Amino acid sequence: MTPLLSLESVSVQFGQVQALARCTLRVKPGDRLALVGSNGSGKSTLLRTLHGLVPPTTGSFHRDSQARQAMLFQRPHMLRTTVLNNVALGLFLRGARWAEAKAQALQALARVGLSDLASRNAKTLSGGQQQRVALARAWACKPQVLLLDEPTASLDPSAKREVERLMAEFSDAGMTLIFSSHNLGQVKRLASRVVYLEHGQLLADLPTQDFFNGPLPLAAANFLRGELA
Numbered sequence: 001m002t003p004l005l006s007l008e009s010v011s012v013q014f015g016q017v018q019a020l021a022r023c024t025l026r027v028k029p030g031d032r033l034a035l036v037g038s039n040g041s042g043k044s045t046l047l048r049t050l051h052g053l054v055p056p057t058t059g060s061f062h063r064d065s066q067a068r069q070a071m072l073f074q075r076p077h078m079l080r081t082t083v084l085n086n087v088a089l090g091l092f093l094r095g096a097r098w099a100e101a102k103a104q105a106l107q108a109l110a111r112v113g114l115s116d117l118a119s120r121n122a123k124t125l126s127g128g129q130q131q132r133v134a135l136a137r138a139w140a141c142k143p144q145v146l147l148l149d150e151p152t153a154s155l156d157p158s159a160k161r162e163v164e165r166l167m168a169e170f171s172d173a174g175m176t177l178i179f180s181s182h183n184l185g186q187v188k189r190l191a192s193r194v195v196y197l198e199h200g201q202l203l204a205d206l207p208t209q210d211f212f213n214g215p216l217p218l219a220a221a222n223f224l225r226g227e228l229a
Helices: 043-050 085-094 098-111 127-140 156-171 186-190 207-214 216-226
Strands: 005-014 016-026 033-034 058-063 069-072 145-149 175-181 191-197 200-205
Touching: 005 043, 005 156, 016 043, 016 098, 033 043, 043 058, 043 145, 043 191, 058 127, 058 145, 069 127, 085 098, 085 127, 098 127, 127 145, 127 156, 186 207, 191 207, 200 207, 200 216
Parallel strands: 016 200, 033 175, 033 191, 069 145, 145 175
Antiparallel strands: 005 016, 005 058, 191 200
């Protein structure tokens, strides 16, 4: 199967900081790929590189030019306007007429269960509600690939369950997911593959079952035991 995204020996350098070191990765249609590792391991940089926001310093990056992508950041930015406008604006900037953009935005808000908040100022929403608005904003653009950076960090248990439910539903509908997470329970529930990063190096890339139950490189095994690198 032709990869949607591929990295070949990609390194990313920020000044004197080596954020990624010779990473090779293939993302296939339908993957549910979790990126795990301690803070500073390179997860966010890898996500941004896969989304085209951070160019490789060395190595090569290829993506399917026909595949739409969207990315959710750990703290989604909400414009100081209504929830509806926050979702509709992206569609409008993609070329939809404003009336059409608003109609599609309403459908997207219904998809994430926020229709009743369409007229609220998005800045006044809770963290979990803002994350669902961000999911609606991404879903409205009909991406084939959705990248998420710690999508449930700092959310309460109820909000986490709701975001996880939406991620699972998007995946079941055929969307490819790539997400970083410190929540290993979440990784077990949602991922089909797990990539372990340490100091910018990709040290393991395994099916989820094998990652949690099979032999691992020492660094990854220590991480699962809660031992810091």
